[in-house]
Amino acid sequence: MPASILESLKAGGKKLTKPRKALLEILESSPLPITAAEVHARLRKGRHAIDLVTVYRNLAMLQELGLVNPVGLHEGQMRYEVRHGREHHHHIQCRGCGLIVDLLLCPLKKLTDLVERQTKFAVEGHALEFFGWCPQCR
Amino acid sequence: MPASILESLKAGGKKLTKPRKALLEILESSPLPITAAEVHARLRKGRHAIDLVTVYRNLAMLQELGLVNPVGLHEGQMRYEVRHGREHHHHIQCRGCGLIVDLLLCPLKKLTDLVERQTKFAVEGHALEFFGWCPQCR
């Protein structure tokens, strides 16, 4: 368990419970964003069954602390990925099979300034996803 | 009602029913993406009450025909905007009050080629939203 995560938890007055630890390990071992239901299913298989509600509550808390990113792929459910040790990036998803692939790029650093000037908003974040057809489905 | 919409409906074997017509008028009169519930509420006020289910079914159909765009702002519900007569664009939403503002820009034309080369996907679309704090809420 990375020290930076432990520190953030402590700073937020959060405890490192067994269910929480198991959940964080699942998240860290997942190379792509996963849903709450998937986290729950993997914990069940791995003999660390915790309640789905606990998964949701922890994901919400981790998001508030900035430790996980929500990824909205318009599937009717959210996905989450840990932030620690990973570059800021985006995703592409196949409209056929649902395959998700990381895109190790972000063209929006400069654009953010422009948006702030245009709108007078203080930009805090952005969501960027691509959709298309993977080699197998196209 | 724009001819291009009528043509698309006809091409898809769809009828121009009274509920559908009223719904399309609401969508066209909305400058920003709106939710199914909002469409339903406005129709109710405007003495054209139609069932919420009909709103959902029509939005799904219009999306399949490519006449409306879904806009996912991570609110737990989708928003929709008509496509006809509007430039491709994106949105910024305030994390405080929910205010949505159009961004008349898209930096992704070139990037799409790069993504296609990197992933071998056939890119069909993308979603880009900004989040931040509007002048009132910041």
Place this chain on the structure above:
DNA sequence: ATGGTAAATGCATATCGATTGCAGTTAGGA
């Protein structure tokens, strides 16, 4: 015009993802 038919609608009900209330449990500092 009118009649036949595929498409569309409304109502009731169901599903799915996510949230809340509450009583009992646990981590971790004093």
Place this chain on the structure above:
DNA sequence: TCCTAACTGCAATCGATATGCATTTACCAT
């Protein structure tokens, strides 16, 4: 080791969206 705030599980609930089915409606061919 004890005390308390944080956490958990279970049940119930919610909000958004989908489905089954009987009835109605638009539109094309007569």
